Amino acid sequence: MGNLRSEISPVLEPPRKETLLELRNVVKQFGGLKAVDGVNMSVRRGELRCLIGPNGAGKSTVFKLIMGIYPPTQGHILFKGNDITKYDTWKRARMGISIKMQVPGVYGELSLRDNMRIATQNFVEPGDVEAEIDRLLSFVGIEQLGNPQVSNLSHGQQQWLEIAMALASKPDILLLDEPAAGMGPEETEFTAQLVKKMNESGITILFIDHDMEFVRRIAENVTVLHYGKPFAEGTLSEIEANEEVVRIYLGKV
Numbered sequence: 028m029g030n031l032r033s034e035i036s037p038v039l040e041p042p043r044k045e046t047l048l049e050l051r052n053v054v055k056q057f058g059g060l061k062a063v064d065g066v067n068m069s070v071r072r073g074e075l076r077c078l079i080g081p082n083g084a085g086k087s088t089v090f091k092l093i094m095g096i097y098p099p100t101q102g103h104i105l106f107k108g109n110d111i112t113k114y115d116t117w118k119r120a121r122m123g124i125s126i127k128m129q130v131p132g133v134y135g136e137l138s139l140r141d142n143m144r145i146a147t148q149n150f151v152e153p154g155d156v157e158a159e160i161d162r163l164l165s166f167v168g169i170e171q172l173g174n175p176q177v178s179n180l181s182h183g184q185q186q187w188l189e190i191a192m193a194l195a196s197k198p199d200i201l202l203l204d205e206p207a208a209g210m211g212p213e214e215t216e217f218t219a220q221l222v223k224k225m226n227e228s229g230i231t232i233l234f235i236d237h238d239m240e241f242v243r244r245i246a247e248n249v250t251v252l253h254y255g256k257p258f259a260e261g262t263l264s265e266i267e268a269n270e271e272v273v274r275i276y277l278g279k280v
């Protein structure tokens with residue numbers, strides 16, 4: 028018998044992860060401006076992917092197209108194999124897409140739990156709302172905050188509350204627009220750990236960020252948008268080694 032190692036057939040490629048979300052030639056025009064100009068992108072289930080690119084590259088518009096906040100001018104969006112291009116936002120949320128935008132989506136004049144009730148009520152039976160709120164707050168790690176008026180929470184705490192609210196629909200994919208923007212180092216670290224934890228719990232994450240330190244801490248894969256088009260895509264190290272990406276973007280951040 029020869030060397031056992033050489034007799035074993037090469038390990039088969041692991042099965043490709045299932046495509047969860049796909050954008051096919053998606054265009055969004057605002058008057059004469061093509062904010063998104065033919066985006067083809069596919070996100071696999073379980074991925075932790077970051078969208079980077081210069082200001083005005085179309086990143087937030089891509090998120091709004093995925094969520095159905097804007098209809099595309101052209102192209103198709105597929106989720107779990109269904110063409111959802113014409114679906115309303117609420118239907119996409121029901122199917123498993125959730126978003127946390129950059130502008131705060133919390134109600135500052137209401138209490139923390141009232142905010143959570145608004146987010147949760149459509150997704151569980153009325154009798155289960157309070158237990159579901161407890162579960163979500165503890166998953167995010169903010170159960171100790173109690174029930175203050177939300178305007179009294181710190182910036183970071185409001186962002187985490189909003190993430191807890193975005194999880195109420197039990198999403199398969201969560202879109203996060205600059206989740207750590209405006210945070211100090213400790214809050215940023217908490218957010219990085221939270222994003223990883225959500226991903227490890229099975230939620231596919233697509234996030235936009237400008238802070239490359241934050242991106243390095245968590246992203247596996249990166250898509251670079253430039254003038255509304257995907258400019259490069261790859262692992263974080265491939266993207267950081269790409270001279271053209273450094274020239275158009277990374278050299279400036």
Ligand SMILES: Nc1ncnc2c1ncn2[C@@H]1O[C@H](COP(=O)(O)OP(=O)(O)OP(=O)(O)O)[C@@H](O)[C@H]1O
Pocket residue numbers: 057060062080081082083084085086087088089
């Ligand atoms: N509702 C709108 N009406 C008109 N133009 C818009 C609208 N939303 C975005 N735009 C324009 O589309 C382009 C892309 O904007 P978008 O916000 O998607 O870029 P971005 O990559 O997210 O930028 P940033 O990094 O600065 O947030 C910009 O030129 C912007 O001014």
